[in-house]
Amino acid sequence: MEPINQFLKNNKKIQDNNDRLYESLIRHPRIVELLENSEFEITRSMIKNDLLQLKRYTEQSLACENCPSLGQCINHPQGYVPSIDVRGGRIHIMYTPCPNKKKDDAFREKExxxxxxxxxxxxxxxxxxxxxxxxxxxxxxxxxxxxxxxxxxxxxxxxxxxxxxxxxxxxxxxxxxxxxxxxxxxxxxxxxxxxxxxxxxxxxxxxxxxxxxxxxxxxxxxxxxxxxxxxxxxxxxxxxxxxxxxxxxxxxxxxxxxxxxxxxxxxxxxxxxxxxxxxxxxxxxxxxxxxxxxxxxxxxxxxxxxxxx
Missing domain, CATH: 3.40.50.300 (P-loop containing nucleotide triphosphate hydrolases)
Structure with a gap:
């Protein structure tokens, strides 16, 4: 069994990492824009509960600005752009086809x-x-x-x-x-x-x-x-x-x-x-x-x- 002092030490490290991530996220331009324009209230506790969701949101391309082509898409899944949806007090990421994917799909459909x-x-x-x-x-x-x-x-x-x-x-x-x-x-x-x-x-x-x-x-x-x-x-x-x-x-x-x-x-x-x-x-x-x-x-x-x- 893990000693209590080691558990407390690891727990504090995780908490410190989360605090740093929180501080980084609330200063991120994309999150600032989200907080200002969201039709739903996004609270501090909601952000802390879904740090990883928001981190993933900030790391992905929203309009193919970082993706020269569909085959070089940095997003996961490829060809889809994220948007934030708030339901039941939790923050969720929704995905919709990006401009490159829409263009590629239209080409394939015509082919x-x-x-x-x-x-x-x-x-x-x-x-x-x-x-x-x-x-x-x-x-x-x-x-x-x-x-x-x-x-x-x-x-x-x-x-x-x-x-x-x-x-x-x-x-x-x-x-x-x-x-x-x-x-x-x-x-x-x-x-x-x-x-x-x-x-x-x-x-x-x-x-x-x-x-x-x-x-x-x-x-x-x-x-x-x-x-x-x-x-x-x-x-x-x-x-x-x-x-x-x-x-x-x-x-x-x-x-x-x-x-x-x-x-x-x-x-x-x-x-x-x-x-x-x-x-x-x-x-x-x-x-x-x-x-x-x-x-x-x-x-x-x-x-x-x-x-x-």
Whole structure:
């Protein structure tokens, strides 16, 4: 057992430390301001009972003044600023998100606005400001159409998207990324899907039971971007169950849809009318294309093959 004189000595040391902390705190500019502006009376005994709470309050940043970025935040928890709340005669610290965290959260929330499947990063990050314009391309006209279409979707005045077709490598996919980011800035979410790969994913999903969930995610997207439609292997299942199913649902629900393809709509219909399994089925291809035409305005992008340069 600790001797009584040692106990008294330690107790006096603790008391002396608390007294020094108290004297330091009541002179601290932040505590002085708190005492002057608090709507609740904060007494001497309340301060003494919650010295550590007040000490922690004085040590943390209140408005990111000591934190260059969220990752270098000195507060605990990081990204939150303290404020004082008085309840039941005790002093409590409340935490709310700091300006840096709010900004970071808003950025992350917007980043989630674009979901992509097998789409290159440069497409997902594309913006109209970064599009290369050249005199041999009608890119500027297509950009204006894309911006106008995006604006109507944002305003809710028209849900019709664009069917952008043209030669290989001229930037059709990039324009889809530009549209997705234009929508993102106004908190409109989109999904960009590279069609040949997502078809493979849907087939693979038969083994692990994920086909339906992937299919439903795509068809229910607030805005859907189908990249490189027609580059996939055309089968009756792809045409009738997958593509017609997606397009029909989106047509009925009035959900905006954008498409890029190497084929014009007429050429795509010809392609989808022919499968190895069933031969020529023009009616089924026409059924699919009717839905696509109701969803999209067809535009042709012209220009050089930038991938080959």
């Amino acid at each position: 989630k606005m674009i979901e992509s499947y097998h789409v290159p990063k440069d497409v997902k990050d594309a913006t109209f400001e970064t599009v290369f314009l050249d005199p041999d391309s009608n890119r500027q006209q297509i950009i204006m159409k894309s911006i106008a279409s995006s604006k109507k979707i944002i305003e809710g005045t028209d849900a019709k998207g664009l069917y952008i077709h043209g030669s290989f490598g001229i930037g059709k996919s990039y324009l889809l990324g530009c549209i997705a980011n234009e929508l993102k800035e106004q908190s409109v979410s989109s999904i960009i899907v590279y069609v040949p790969e997502i078809i493979r994913d849907l087939k693979a999903g038969f083994k692990d039971g994920t086909t339906d969930s992937k299919f439903n995610t795509i068809k229910n997207a607030q805005v859907l971007m189908l990249d490189d439609l027609g580059a996939e292997d055309v089968t009756p299942w792809v045409r009738d169950e997958v593509m017609t199913g997606i397009l029909h649902y989106r047509m009925v629900e009035g959900l905006p849809t954008f498409v890029s393809s190497n084929y014009s709509m007429a050429d795509l219909e010809y392609r989808y009318a022919r499968t190895k399994e069933n031969g020529v089925e023009e009616t089924k291809a026409r059924r699919m294309m009717e839905r696509l035409r109701s969803l999209c305005e067809e535009v042709q992008l012209e220009g050089s093959n930038y991938r080959g340069n």
